[in-house]
Amino acid sequence: xxxxxxxxxxxxxxxxxxxxxxxxxxxxxxxxxxxxxxxxxxxxxxxxxxxxxxxxxxxxxxxxxxxxxxxxxxxxxxxxxxxxxxxxxxxxxxxxxxxxxxxxxxxxxxxxxxxxxxxxxxxxxxxxxxxxxxxxxxxxxxxxxxxxxxxxxxxxxxxxxxxxxxxxxxxxxxxxxxxxxxxxxxxxxx
Amino acid sequence: xxxxxxxxxxxxxxxxxxxxxxxxxxxxxxxxxxxxxxxxxxxxxxxxxxxxxxxxxxxxxxxxxxxxxxxxxxxxxxxxxxxxxxxxxxxxxxxxxxxxxxxxxxxxxxxxxxxxxxxxxxxxxxxxxxxxxxxxxxxxxxxxxxxxxxxxxxxxxxxxxxxxxxxxxxxxxxxxxxxxxxxxxxxxxxxxxxxxxxxxxxxxxxxxxxxxxxxxxxxxxxxxxxxxxxxxxxxxxxxxxxxxxxxxxxxxxxxxxxxxxxxxxxxxxxxxxxxxxxxxxxxxxxxxxxxxxxxxxxxxxxxxxxxxxxxxxxxxxxxxxxxxxxxxxxxxxxxxxxxxxxxxxxxxxxxxxxxxxxxxxxxxxxxxxxxxxxxxxxxxxxxxxxxxxxxxxxxxxxxxxxxxxxxxxxxxxxxxxxxxxxxxxxxxxxxxxxxxxxxxxxxxxxxxxxxxxxxxxxxxxxxxxxxxxxxxxxxxxxxxxxxxxxxxxxxxxxxxxxxxxxxxxxxxxxxxxxxxxxxxxxxxxxxxxxxxxxxxxxxxxxxxxxxxxxxxxxxxxxxxxxxxxxxxxxxxxxxxxxxxxxxxxxxxxxxxxxxxxxxxxxxxxxx
Numbered sequence: 001x002x003x004x005x006x007x008x009x010x011x012x013x014x015x016x017x018x019x020x021x022x023x024x025x026x027x028x029x030x031x032x033x034x035x036x037x038x039x040x041x042x043x044x045x046x047x048x049x050x051x052x053x054x055x056x057x058x059x060x061x062x063x064x065x066x067x068x069x070x071x072x073x074x075x076x077x078x079x080x081x082x083x084x085x086x087x088x089x090x091x092x093x094x095x096x097x098x099x100x101x102x103x104x105x106x107x108x109x110x111x112x113x114x115x116x117x118x119x120x121x122x123x124x125x126x127x128x129x130x131x132x133x134x135x136x137x138x139x140x141x142x143x144x145x146x147x148x149x150x151x152x153x154x155x156x157x158x159x160x161x162x163x164x165x166x167x168x169x170x171x172x173x174x175x176x177x178x179x180x181x182x183x184x185x186x187x188x189x190x
Numbered sequence: 191x192x193x194x195x196x197x198x199x200x201x202x203x204x205x206x207x208x209x210x211x212x213x214x215x216x217x218x219x220x221x222x223x224x225x226x227x228x229x230x231x232x233x234x235x236x237x238x239x240x241x242x243x244x245x246x247x248x249x250x251x252x253x254x255x256x257x258x259x260x261x262x263x264x265x266x267x268x269x270x271x272x273x274x275x276x277x278x279x280x281x282x283x284x285x286x287x288x289x290x291x292x293x294x295x296x297x298x299x300x301x302x303x304x305x306x307x308x309x310x311x312x313x314x315x316x317x318x319x320x321x322x323x324x325x326x327x328x329x330x331x332x333x334x335x336x337x338x339x340x341x342x343x344x345x346x347x348x349x350x351x352x353x354x355x356x357x358x359x360x361x362x363x364x365x366x367x368x369x370x371x372x373x374x375x376x377x378x379x380x381x382x383x384x385x386x387x388x389x390x391x392x393x394x395x396x397x398x399x400x401x402x403x404x405x406x407x408x409x410x411x412x413x414x415x416x417x418x419x420x421x422x423x424x425x426x427x428x429x430x431x432x433x434x435x436x437x438x439x440x441x442x443x444x445x446x447x448x449x450x451x452x453x454x455x456x457x458x459x460x461x462x463x464x465x466x467x468x469x470x471x472x473x474x475x476x477x478x479x480x481x482x483x484x485x486x487x488x489x490x491x492x493x494x495x496x497x498x499x500x501x502x503x504x505x506x507x508x509x510x511x512x513x514x515x516x517x518x519x520x521x522x523x524x525x526x527x528x529x530x531x532x533x534x535x536x537x538x539x540x541x542x543x544x545x546x547x548x549x550x551x552x553x554x555x556x557x558x559x560x561x562x563x564x565x566x567x568x569x570x571x572x573x574x575x576x577x578x579x580x581x582x583x584x585x586x587x588x589x590x591x592x593x594x595x596x597x598x599x600x601x602x603x604x605x606x607x608x609x610x611x612x613x614x615x616x617x618x619x620x621x622x623x624x625x626x627x628x629x630x631x632x633x634x635x636x637x638x639x640x641x642x643x644x645x646x647x648x649x650x651x652x653x654x655x656x657x658x659x660x661x662x663x664x665x666x667x668x669x670x671x672x673x674x675x676x677x678x679x680x681x682x683x684x685x686x687x688x689x690x691x692x693x694x695x696x697x698x699x700x701x702x703x704x705x706x707x708x709x710x711x712x713x714x715x716x717x718x719x720x721x722x723x724x725x726x727x728x729x730x731x732x733x734x735x736x737x738x739x740x741x742x743x744x745x746x747x748x749x750x751x752x753x754x755x756x757x758x759x760x761x762x763x764x765x766x767x768x769x770x771x772x773x774x775x776x777x778x779x780x781x782x783x784x785x786x787x788x789x790x791x792x793x794x795x796x797x
Contacts, residue, residue, distance in 0.1 A: 006636040010553065020359075023195050027361050033195055034326075035359040040302030041663070043553040044590065045761050059325070059440040061358035064521045066540055080547050088540050100764040104551045105755050106594060111551045119548050142775035 001031065001162045004053030008082045009074025010099045011043040014146035018072070019050035020149065021173050025165040026054045036061035045101065047078060054160070070158045072149055074132075075099045076116035083123060091126035091158045095149060097133045107143045128152055130190060139185055147185035163187065191363045196525070198326045198355045201362060202293060203228035205333035208365045210373035212236045212260035212288070215248035217635065218664035220302040221356040222295035226265045227665070228674050236372070241667050241676045244605070244635040245274035249292075252782035253277060256286035256346075257385060259376035261337055265293045268307050269604065273636070275316070280387050281346055282316055283395045288375055289340035291333060291345075292318070295453025295677035296352045298483040298518035304585070304604060306516055308484035309350040313446030313461040317399050319406055320348040320461045321415065324436035332415060332458065343402055352483060354518070355432040364583040403462045411467035418471050427452040427532065428471060428478040428503075430488055435481035438524040445525065450532040452479075463491035465498070466701040468607050472496065472503050479531045480507035483519050486606055508595045557590045560737070560764035560778030562729035563656050563781040565703035566593045567591045567757065568782070569627065569727075570654060573713035579623045582608035585639075586629040587663045587731075588656050598627075605632055609640030623717055631669040633686055638693070645694045652717050653695070653724040655686055656732040666734060690724050697723035704729055706785040737793040738779030743770050747791035754783040754792065 005022065016037055023033040031054045038048040045047045051063045068086050073079025073094030086092065098113030120127055135148040154163050166186055171179050196204070202225050206214065216226040218241065230239045238255075242248035244377040245266045252262040266274060271294045271377055278292065294312075297303040309511040314322035317539045323329035329351050340347040383391070410416055421428070422546050429452045431439040434457050457464070472478065472495070480489045489507035496503055506512040515525070528534075557564045567588075570581070581600030583589055584606065590601035601611050633655055644651060661667040668674040673683035690698045697719045701712045708725070714725050748770055755763045757771060760778035763783060772783075772792070782791040 011555070012558075020195070023359060023361070027193070027195055033359070033361045036354060037197075037357050039357045040353075041555045042301070044558060044587065045553065046555040047553045058443070059437040060434075060521050061326075061354065061360070061437070062521050064525065065443070066600065077550050081550055083547065101551050101553045102556055102755075102761050102763070103554060104757040105764050106759060109549070109551065115548050119545070122546075123545055161320070 001073065003053070003160050004068045005054070006063060006068045006071045006082050006085050007050040007074070007138040008071065008078040009048060010078065011045050011048050013048075013074040014143065015048055015050050015074060018146040018150050019052050021166060021169065022052055022159070022161070024169040024173055025161050028074070028169050029161065029165060032056055032058070034058055034061045044118065046110065048079065049082060049174070070153060072153050074145060074149060076113045077111070080116050080119055086128065087123070089125065090129070091156055092120060092124045092128065093122060093128045093149060093153045093156060095132035095145065096129050097131070126156070126158070128156060135188055135190065139181070139188060141181060144181060144185035147182045148188050151186040151188060152190070192366060193361055194364050195359055195361045196222055196326065196364070198329050198351060198358050200228040201326050201330040202333050202351065203232065204348065204364055205330045206291065206337070207232060207237065207774050208335050208370050209337040210239055210261055210371035211263055211337070212373060212375055213252060213255040213262045214265065215240045215242045215251045215262075216265030217242055217245045217248055217270055219270050219295070220664055221297055221353040222267045222270075222293065223264050223664045223667065225293055226676070227667075241669065243670060245270035246277060249274040249277045249281070252290060253281050253286070255375075256288045256290045258378040258508060259288040261289040261373045263293055263342070266295075267303065268294055268296045268305055268309055270294070271309060271312060273605070278346065279316055282318055282399065283392045284302070284385065284387055285344040285395070286340065287344065287455050288345060288373075289337045291336045291340060291349055292346050293333075293349050295356050296484060298352055301353055306484055308487060309348060310460040310487040311485045313348050313350070317325065317403060318346055318348050319403070320459065322433050322435055322458055322460050322700050323349070323351050323355055324456065324458070326355065326358050327362040328415065328458070329355055330362060330364065335415070352433055368621055372670055381748070406462040406586045407465045410459045410462060410464040413459060413464065414462045415456070416454050416465065416467055418452050419454040419456070421453035422449050422451045425450060425452055426474060426476040428455065428475040429453070429481065429528070429531075430455045430457060430478055431481040432457040432488055433483060435483060435519050435524065438519060438521040439481055439528070441521060441610055442525040442528050446528060446532055446534050450534045450585055452532060453735045460487050460491070463495070465495050465647045468492060468495045469499055469501070472501050475503050475559070477504045477506065479512065479527065480505065481513065481519060481524055481527075482507070533595075555590060556593055556595060556759065556761055557587065558732055559760050559773070559776040560732045560780035561587070562658055562703050562727065562731070562780070563591060564586045564596065564758060565706065565709065565729070565780065565782045566601055566654065566656050566727040566761065567596045568668035569703055569706060569709035570713050571596065571598055573710045574623060574717065577623050578621055579625065580612065582612045582615075582624070582626045584608040584626070584628045584632050586632055588627055588629055591627070595756055606636030606640055609644060612651045613644050616650055620650075625654055626651060627654045627656060630655065630657040630659065630671050630686065631667075634670045634684070638689065641690065641693050641695065641722070649722055650720060651722055653722065655724060655726045657686060657726050657728045660731050662731045662733065666731070686726055695722050695724050698726065698774075699724070700726040702729050703727040704780055704782060707780060732778045732780075737777075738781070740772070740774050740777040740779055741781065741784055742772050742774070742795045744791045744793060745769060747789050749789050749791070751788065752769065754787060757786060758783060
């Protein structure tokens with residue numbers, strides 16, 4: 001099995017932990033894993049992405065355009081930005097809620113998540129839109145968006161992994177006091 | 191052996207530990223910081239680690255340990271090497287006992303750096319052998335090979351990964367602790383003929399270094415990190431690649447039809463260049479395309495090889511105009527070049543989206559919501575409004591003070607340079623109020639000599655120290671002002687205020703920037719003083735302390751003047767259908783927006 005996965009969002013949304021959990025789950029299945037992360041200045045509110053590549057015979061940690069099986073958007077505009085990486089029949093799972101940058105507020109650019117979601121609905125055949133804000137509110141923590149999205153993504157079947165694979169490795173990736181909260185987020189039903 | 195999913199930088203750290211490293215010193219800098227952090231986390235009792243005050247100190251501490259026979263590593267980013275270059279250039283002439291690996295992370299793009307300098311070029315200049323890994327697994331192997339080579343020849347050796355290797359993760363085989371080497375340093379043996387650099391010694395050792403490097407050209411021809419992969423029969427084209435570009439080339443070549451596949455030369459030691467292997471590779475080739483980032487190091491070495499051996503192969507790369515001269519390579523760019531080069535008609539990968547996307551927001555990195563630097567910059571901005579000023583910035587999170595609407599960073603050059611630039615401008619424009627902003631870690635790293643220079647040479651300027659009690663941009667490393675070391679010891683904090691007073695700065699005031707009115711008054715008072723004076727804005731980074739009560743906007747009181755948004759640019763503040771909102775996930779309760787709201791419409795949410 002080979003899979004190319006793009007996680008994207010805004011610095012601080014927790015893409016790195018999500019990609020580590022995904023990698024750990026794939027490794028537990030005996031798959032070789034490679035990934036590339038954005039670390040550094042962009043983590044201060046800039047665009048961040050993780051490329052994850054599962055399977056044999058892979059050398060580059062970076063994904064070529066038009067080859068991603070799934071894009072997991074933590075922010076709808078960032079999912080749109082990464083769309084050139086999606087393969088023609090690829091899937092997108094995205095949070096509906098926009099993160100409005102200070103630059104948009106200042107320049108008077110009326111940036112809306114709805115516009116992004118509408119575009120994605122036209123451009124992508126396999127699309128799942130998640131109300132991340134509502135999910136986080138229901139779970140009582142703004143910090144679990146990454147797990148909610150990952151849980152939805154794995155249930156699409158596009159990752160070639162099962163929810164159980166993620167749950168099994170969860171305790172090895174988060175501190176003991178957060179295992180239960182993250183488990184709830186991964187299994188959260190919209 | 192066991193398998194682990196590990197970051198490139200962590201793999202380098204684990205490789206150093208497997209080599210029995212006794213001491214590792216460094217200064218944080220993206221993309222290198224995780225190397226030393228991982229050594230610190232995974233080390234055993236026999237390994238000493240420190241965040242040195244800067245790269246020069248790290249190099250000198252490591253040199254001393256290596257003189258005493260230890261296996262040592264020094265870690266830094268590429269611009270850090272500039273700071274460490276003074277001791278390193280001489281150290282190459284002296285050499286080391288034990289072993290020394292100089293880990294320098296390059297940053298093509300650049301993604302988080304001031305320059306696109308190439309440590310492979312520095313290796314040629316300084317005459318140090320250089321390893322250039324193309325993957326996480328190879329970085330793990332090469333750091334061990336670098337220790338072995340260093341010990342064999344008594345020379346410091348470069349390991350120079352780039353961002354895409356440093357920050358890549360891969361599941362790789364790591365040695366178990368039982369397989370680690372154990373190295374017992376012999377201790378320093380007095381011998382002034384060996385350890386004291388004099389012109390005579392430099393002359394004698396120079397010749398030895400050149401002879402050694404000539405020999406390494408042949409030795410490296412047999413090194414596993416340099417290798418030829420044969421192409422399809424009859425194909426008279428070749429490809430050369432090093433670093434992460436080699437990974438891109440491998441994936442790209444797998445997409446081309448087998449019958450057009452060119453011969454491939456991978457270079458893992460750009461210096462000394464394995465010339466005999468290159469000659470073997472070039473045999474029978476008409477044209478060669480080179481993939482590398484930053485300087486055309488491999489391309490030049492190939493051109494030299496061709497001239498030196500009277501060969502007749504055309505070399506395409508950066509110098510020939512075939513490849514981009516700046517920025518990082520991408521797998522898409524490599525694939526396109528290879529399609530053209532091999533004349534293969536593989537169709538371009540189709541993308542899912544055909545429609546033009548809607549306008550997307552630009553997302554420059556910004557100071558975090560609640561960042562005390564925002565309050566400090568805003569206080570100075572208000573206090574100096576209407577005056578002729580220059581605000582000299584420096585390297586750290588606070589470089590982001592340049593963004594609108596703060597616009598409080600007129601210059602930024604390198605670590606600690608803001609102080610000197612403020613002095614220079616002041617000598618030419620005496621009517622300008624010259625400010626230099628410097629963070630606490632940068633202050634200790636490279637600003638103190640600038641203060642001494644200012645006081646001694648009678649400059650007129652205001653130094654603003656942004657003290658957030660950590661090294662924030664690179665991931666919150668401790669420094670001399672924090673009272674903690676990387677070994678976990680609690681030590682006396684070095685007081686920035688006492689340092690400044692000791693140098694002779696006459697006015698030194700410390701104030702909390704989040705007390706806005708008081709902060710503005712302090713700036714006005716201190717700026718009016720003659721000579722060199724300093725303000726220390728002291729407030730911890732939001733990432734190292736728990737948040738205060740979150741704030742919200744009372745729509746009944748808000749007159750929608752948007753002053754908070756327009757003046758502060760805090761990412762927690764945004765507009766929703768004309769109404770000002772505060773993102774509850776981001777707000778830290780710093781209260782700066784509440785303090786400047788003209789109608790007192792912002793207050794704490796009492797839950």
